[in-house]
Amino acid sequence: MAIPPKNALYFLLLVSSFILGAMADLALSCPSRCEVELQWTLYARQIGGGANANQEEMVHSVHPTTGFGTIVVNNWDVLDAPLPNAAIVARARGTHTKAGPAAGDWFTSLSIVFEGARFNGSTFQVMGITNTDGLWAIVGGTKELSRADGTIKHTLLRATALENYRQLDIRAFYTPPAVNANGIAAQ
Numbered sequence: 001m002a003i004p005p006k007n008a009l010y011f012l013l014l015v016s017s018f019i020l021g022a023m024a025d026l027a028l029s030c031p032s033r034c035e036v037e038l039q040w041t042l043y044a045r046q047i048g049g050g051a052n053a054n055q056e057e058m059v060h061s062v063h064p065t066t067g068f069g070t071i072v073v074n075n076w077d078v079l080d081a082p083l084p085n086a087a088i089v090a091r092a093r094g095t096h097t098k099a100g101p102a103a104g105d106w107f108t109s110l111s112i113v114f115e116g117a118r119f120n121g122s123t124f125q126v127m128g129i130t131n132t133d134g135l136w137a138i139v140g141g142t143k144e145l146s147r148a149d150g151t152i153k154h155t156l157l158r159a160t161a162l163e164n165y166r167q168l169d170i171r172a173f174y175t176p177p178a179v180n181a182n183g184i185a186a187q
C-alpha cells in the first residue's frame with residue numbers, strides 16, 4: 001500500500017524522533033558505564049637466574065647463533081619503584097618467545113595481574129616485542145580494568161648479568177563495570 005506523500009513525511013519524522021530518542025537514552029546511560037584514563041609508571045623486575053629467578057626457559061632453541069624458537073615462561077614482579085625492596089603491585093605472567101634473528105626479537109604475551117590495594121585481582125592483557133626499549137599494546141583487561149586498551153612504553157633502566165629493571169609507562173583507557181556520575185568506580 002502506497003503511503004501518501006504527506007503521511008510519508010509524518011512517518012519519517014516519527015521514525016527519526018524515535019531514533020533520536022533512543023540515542024538520547026544511550027547518552028543518558030553513560031554515567032553508569034564510562035571510560036576512564038589511567039597513566040601510571042611501574043617497574044618490572046626480571047630475574048634470569050639464581051635462587052630468586054622469576055622466569056624459566058621451557059623450550060630450548062636448536063639455533064645456537066640466534067636462539068630462534070626459545071620459549072621462556074615468566075612471572076616478573078611489577079613494583080612501585082625500581083628497587084629490590086619496593087612494593088609489589090602486580091605480576092607479569094606469561095611467555096616470551098624468540099621470534100626473530102636479532103637480540104631484541106622477543107615476542108611477549110602477558111597477563112599483568114594486580115594484587116595491591118589498587119586494581120586488586122584485575123588484569124591487563126598485554127602483547128608486544130620486548131627489545132631493550134619499546135612498546136607493548138594493552139589489548140584488553142578484566143574486572144575493574146574491563147575493556148582496556150592502550151600502550152605500555154617499556155625502557156630498560158638497569159641490567160646486571162642476573163637481573164634487570166624495566167620502567168613501564170602505562171597509558172590506558174578502560175571501562176569499569178560501574179561508575180557514578182563523577183566517573184568514580186562504584187563499590
Ligand SMILES: *[C@@H]1O[C@H](CO)[C@@H](O)[C@H](O)[C@H]1NC(C)=O
Nearest residue numbers: 114115116117118119120121
Ligand atoms: C586482594 O584480593 C584478595 C582476594 O580477594 C584478598 O585476599 C587480598 O587481601 C586483597 N588484597 C588487598 C591489598 O586488598
